[in-house]
Amino acid sequence: MAPAPSSDWQAALPAPFLAYRGDRRLEEVECIVPDLVGGSRGKAMPSHKFSPDQTFALPTSLFYETVSGEYVDIAGIENQWTEVDMVLRPDMATASAVPWAADATLQVICDLEDRHGNPVSIAPRNVLKRVLDRYAEHGWQPIVAPELEFYLISPNLDWNDPVKPPVGRTGRPGSARQAYSMVAVDEYGEVIDTIYDYAEDQGLHIDTLIQEGGAGQIEINLMHGDPMALADQVFYFKRAIREAALKHKFFATFMAKPMRDQPGSAMHIHQSVLDKRTGQNIFSNPDGSESEAFYHFIGGSQRHLMEVMPLIAPYVNSHRRLTGGMSAPTNMEWGHDNRTTGLRIPNARPEARRVENRVIGIDANPYLALAASLAAGLKGMTDRIAPRPAAQGEIWTDGAILPEGPFDMLAAFNEAHEMRALLGAEFCAVLSAIKLAELNEFQREISPWERKHLLLNV
Structure with a gap:
C-alpha cells in the first residue's frame, strides 16, 4: 500500500498540534524512542519524508550504553556488536508539537520491533506494555x-x-x-x-x-x-x-x-x-x-x-x-x-x-x-x-x-x-x-x- 498523501495524515493530527501549527507549513518530523535513561533517541526528517505507514531503523546498541555513554558487554546476547537494526513504528496517538523549535515541528513516539514484527523486549515502552x-x-x-x-x-x-x-x-x-x-x-x-x-x-x-x-x-x-x-x-x-x-x-x-x-x-x-x-x-x-x-x-x-x-x-x-x-x-x-x-x-x-x-x-x-x-x-x-x-x-x-x-x-x-x-x-x-x-x-x-x-x- 502506498503511503497516504501528506495532506491526509496531517489533517488527522491532534487538535493541539493543528492549533500550534496554525497556517504554517510543517517543516520537520522527529521520530523518537525512549532509551533506558528515559531520554529521547531517534531520527529527524523533513515532513515530506515522513508517513505514518513508513518505518525507520536504529541499532540495538542504543540500549547497551550507560548513562555516561559507555558501551557494555552483556553476557547472553549472541553477536551483540553486529548491532542489528530495530524497526521504529510511529504511534500516531502520541503525535505532539515541538513548541521550542524555530519552525513548525512534530514529534512522534515510536514502538520498537525486530525485523519479524516482534516487540523488542528491552525497549522501555514494551516493558510497560508487557x-x-x-x-x-x-x-x-x-x-x-x-x-x-x-x-x-x-x-x-x-x-x-x-x-x-x-x-x-x-x-x-x-x-x-x-x-x-x-x-x-x-x-x-x-x-x-x-x-x-x-x-x-x-x-x-x-x-x-x-x-x-x-x-x-x-x-x-x-x-x-x-x-x-x-x-x-x-x-x-x-x-x-x-x-x-x-x-x-x-x-x-x-x-x-x-x-x-x-x-x-x-x-x-x-x-x-x-x-x-x-x-x-x-x-x-x-x-x-x-x-x-x-x-x-x-x-x-x-x-x-x-x-x-x-x-x-x-x-x-x-x-x-x-x-x-x-x-x-x-x-x-x-x-x-x-x-x-x-x-x-x-x-x-x-x-x-x-x-x-x-x-x-x-x-x-x-x-x-x-x-x-x-x-x-x-x-x-x-x-x-x-x-x-x-x-x-x-x-x-x-x-x-x-x-x-x-x-x-x-x-x-x-x-x-x-x-x-x-x-x-x-x-x-x-x-x-x-x-x-x-x-x-x-x-x-x-x-x-x-x-x-x-x-x-x-
Missing part, C-alpha cells in the same frame, strides 16, 4: 497519576562546582522551606508561563503546580489516566520543562538529589485498578469498604518493590535522596494519609481509593518505574499477598527498610526471579549489566569531598 497486558488478562485496567518534582537551578557549567539555586526576578537566589508559597512560584513566573504554553501546544494536561520545599523546587501534578499515556506525558514533559528553563537561561534538573542540603525530587505515583467490564475501582467493595484486592496490591508492593529498586531508584544519586532524611521515605510500610511511609493511602472517596508509591525518584525512566510499581501490585493481587499492619504515626527507620545501597539494590534485583520473569528476562539481564557498569564507573571516581578532606589531612 505488564499492562498481564493486567488485561485478568480484566483489569490500572489507572495512575504521576507527580513530577524537579529543580530550576542556576546554569552549572563546571560539573566540579556545586549546584546552586536559581536567581529569580528579584535578583536574589531561591531559598528553601517555601513549600506551597505562591510568592516563590511567582519568582520564576516566566519559566512557569512557558511550561504552561508548551504543555498547551503539546496537548499535555497539568492538574496542579506548586512550589515544593527546596530552593527552586517545583512540583507538577498530572491528571490520572492510562499508564502508557501518562508515561508518554512524563517523557514529553521532561523535555519540555528543560527547554522552557533554557529559554529563560535556567537549567531544569531531574536529578534525585542535586543539592546536599536540599530535599530530593520524587515522582510519586498514585495507583488504582478498574474492572474493565464495570469500570469500578476494585480497591473498594460495593459498600465502600477496602477490598481484598486493595490489601493484596499493598502486600505485593511491600514484598516486590524491594526487588526492583534499580528501576525506581536507578543511580547512586537516587540512593542519596532516599537516605538524606529530608521528605523521602526510608521504608516500605503503608499508612493512611501518612507521608513518612513509602506507601501512602491518601484520603479519598471509595471510587478514588488508591495507593501512592512515594519511593520512586524523578530520575527514574517513567515507563520502567510504572512497569515495576504496577508489576509489584499485580503480583500481590494474583498471589494474594497480605500486607503488614498499617503504620500508626511517624515511621522512619522501622519496619521494612529500603536496601542499604545501590549494590544491595542490584543484588536483590538479580535474585528476583518472579519479577524478572514478569518484566522480561532479556530486559532484566541488560539492565543488570548496565547498572553494574555504572556503579563500577562511579566507584572509580574521586569526589571533591575526598580531595577537600583527605588530600592534605591524612
Whole structure:
C-alpha cells in the first residue's frame, strides 16, 4: 500500500498540534524512542519524508550504553556488536508539537520491533506494555497519576562546582522551606508561563503546580489516566520543562538529589485498578469498604518493590535522596494519609481509593518505574499477598527498610526471579549489566569531598 498523501495524515493530527501549527507549513518530523535513561533517541526528517505507514531503523546498541555513554558487554546476547537494526513504528496517538523549535515541528513516539514484527523486549515502552497486558488478562485496567518534582537551578557549567539555586526576578537566589508559597512560584513566573504554553501546544494536561520545599523546587501534578499515556506525558514533559528553563537561561534538573542540603525530587505515583467490564475501582467493595484486592496490591508492593529498586531508584544519586532524611521515605510500610511511609493511602472517596508509591525518584525512566510499581501490585493481587499492619504515626527507620545501597539494590534485583520473569528476562539481564557498569564507573571516581578532606589531612 502506498503511503497516504501528506495532506491526509496531517489533517488527522491532534487538535493541539493543528492549533500550534496554525497556517504554517510543517517543516520537520522527529521520530523518537525512549532509551533506558528515559531520554529521547531517534531520527529527524523533513515532513515530506515522513508517513505514518513508513518505518525507520536504529541499532540495538542504543540500549547497551550507560548513562555516561559507555558501551557494555552483556553476557547472553549472541553477536551483540553486529548491532542489528530495530524497526521504529510511529504511534500516531502520541503525535505532539515541538513548541521550542524555530519552525513548525512534530514529534512522534515510536514502538520498537525486530525485523519479524516482534516487540523488542528491552525497549522501555514494551516493558510497560508487557505488564499492562498481564493486567488485561485478568480484566483489569490500572489507572495512575504521576507527580513530577524537579529543580530550576542556576546554569552549572563546571560539573566540579556545586549546584546552586536559581536567581529569580528579584535578583536574589531561591531559598528553601517555601513549600506551597505562591510568592516563590511567582519568582520564576516566566519559566512557569512557558511550561504552561508548551504543555498547551503539546496537548499535555497539568492538574496542579506548586512550589515544593527546596530552593527552586517545583512540583507538577498530572491528571490520572492510562499508564502508557501518562508515561508518554512524563517523557514529553521532561523535555519540555528543560527547554522552557533554557529559554529563560535556567537549567531544569531531574536529578534525585542535586543539592546536599536540599530535599530530593520524587515522582510519586498514585495507583488504582478498574474492572474493565464495570469500570469500578476494585480497591473498594460495593459498600465502600477496602477490598481484598486493595490489601493484596499493598502486600505485593511491600514484598516486590524491594526487588526492583534499580528501576525506581536507578543511580547512586537516587540512593542519596532516599537516605538524606529530608521528605523521602526510608521504608516500605503503608499508612493512611501518612507521608513518612513509602506507601501512602491518601484520603479519598471509595471510587478514588488508591495507593501512592512515594519511593520512586524523578530520575527514574517513567515507563520502567510504572512497569515495576504496577508489576509489584499485580503480583500481590494474583498471589494474594497480605500486607503488614498499617503504620500508626511517624515511621522512619522501622519496619521494612529500603536496601542499604545501590549494590544491595542490584543484588536483590538479580535474585528476583518472579519479577524478572514478569518484566522480561532479556530486559532484566541488560539492565543488570548496565547498572553494574555504572556503579563500577562511579566507584572509580574521586569526589571533591575526598580531595577537600583527605588530600592534605591524612
